[in-house]
Amino acid sequence: MQGRIIKGVGGFYEVLLQDRSVVTCKARGRFRNEHIIPMVGDLVEISSPETGFASIDDLLPRKNALLRPPVSNIDQLVIVISASVPKPDWILTDKLLLQAHLLGVSPLLVLNKIDMADDSIVSEFEADYAVFPTLLVSSRTGEELKSLKAALSGRISAFAGQSAVGKSSLLNALFPELSLETGDLAKRTDRGRHTTRQAELWPLLGGAVLDTPGFSLFELEEISQDALNAAWPEFQGTYEHCRFAGCRHIKEPDCAVKMLLDSGKLTHARYERYIELSQEIEQRRKHRYD
Numbered sequence: 001m002q003g004r005i006i007k008g009v010g011g012f013y014e015v016l017l018q019d020r021s022v023v024t025c026k027a028r029g030r031f032r033n034e035h036i037i038p039m040v041g042d043l044v045e046i047s048s049p050e051t052g053f054a055s056i057d058d059l060l061p062r063k064n065a066l067l068r069p070p071v072s073n074i075d076q077l078v079i080v081i082s083a084s085v086p087k088p089d090w091i092l093t094d095k096l097l098l099q100a101h102l103l104g105v106s107p108l109l110v111l112n113k114i115d116m117a118d119d120s121i122v123s124e125f126e127a128d129y130a131v132f133p134t135l136l137v138s139s140r141t142g143e144e145l146k147s148l149k150a151a152l153s154g155r156i157s158a159f160a161g162q163s164a165v166g167k168s169s170l171l172n173a174l175f176p177e178l179s180l181e182t183g184d185l186a187k188r189t190d191r192g193r194h195t196t197r198q199a200e201l202w203p204l205l206g207g208a209v210l211d212t213p214g215f216s217l218f219e220l221e222e223i224s225q226d227a228l229n230a231a232w233p234e235f236q237g238t239y240e241h242c243r244f245a246g247c248r249h250i251k252e253p254d255c256a257v258k259m260l261l262d263s264g265k266l267t268h269a270r271y272e273r274y275i276e277l278s279q280e281i282e283q284r285r286k287h288r289y290d
């Protein structure tokens with residue numbers, strides 16, 4: 001039988017089968033011998049003996065995998081941003097978009113807390129991310145939650161974003177049966193600490209969601225300039241036309257990206273964050289070889 005691991009605790013795994021039933025399994029000893037650790041999201045082959053626990057016999061190849069939280073085979077990264085408090089960390093948003101691009105998963109940008117939105121945040125969001133799929137929602141009033149639900153249907157989605165932006169609140173508003181723990185920003189002692197800790201896939205709407213306690217970012221020094229360019233959809237079909245092949249899009253003459261800026265197809269904010277990431281990647285690479 002084939003299924004998907006939705007939870008792992010102390011060597012036991014909960015596997016969701018095609019008929020939507022869940023079986024508790026143990027992994028075969030050979031996984032440990034081969035240093036393979038099954039993770040949430042894995043598609044597995046299991047067998048059920050007459051007595052005792054069912055076992056995971058095989059792991060199917062992973063489409064993608066994250067280390068923190070350990071989860072595989074994600075289809076969609078739902079990046080949640082707050083339209084009020086906490087104030088958006090736009091560079092984090094861009095890093096998550098880059099992460100989605102590197103993993104080959106489609107991003108969905110969700111601006112939450114639209115019920116108490118700061119107008120300047122909404123306009124920045126709308127201007128900077130027009131090339132991406134976006135939703136303006138409120139877990140409190142239910143605004144646009146139908147669209148969010150539709151976007152989650154039939155796919156494996158991971159929710160990511162700063163602490164207290166309302167990831168768990170959105171999931172609770174859509175699926176009250178989850179009763180995920182949510183937190184009041186004001187009551188938190190340690191600012192920015194995440195309420196959500198465990199990595200668990202919740203099977204829903206023919207797909208599943210993962211409420212992550214944040215998202216580990218890849219190591220920036222491992223990213224090539226080409227990969228960074230490819231993660232900025234505004235550039236596509238453009239940067240190949242820069243006069244210089246290795247153009248960094250900073251001060252070079254006849255830079256196609258700078259022309260995009262003039263035409264308004266790329267916002268200054270997104271451009272500046274691109275340069276910031278590009279320089280960070282370069283700095284780290286230099287340090288590594290020093």
Ligand SMILES: Nc1nc2c(ncn2[C@@H]2O[C@H](COP(=O)(O)OP(=O)(O)OP(=O)(O)O)[C@@H](O)[C@H]2O)c(=O)[nH]1
Nearest residue numbers: 139140164165166167168169182183184194195196
């Ligand atoms: N006004 C308003 N407040 C919201 C909304 N969504 C969530 N909140 C509040 O924001 C706070 C944080 O919400 P959580 O759902 O715990 O945030 P989270 O993103 O899951 O946070 P972590 O688990 O720490 O990563 C809570 O006090 C919520 O009540 C919203 O749409 N509008």
Ligand SMILES: [Mg+2]
Nearest residue numbers: 167168195196
């Ligand atoms: Mg949470």
Ligand SMILES: [Zn+2]
Nearest residue numbers: 242247249255
């Ligand atoms: Zn250029």
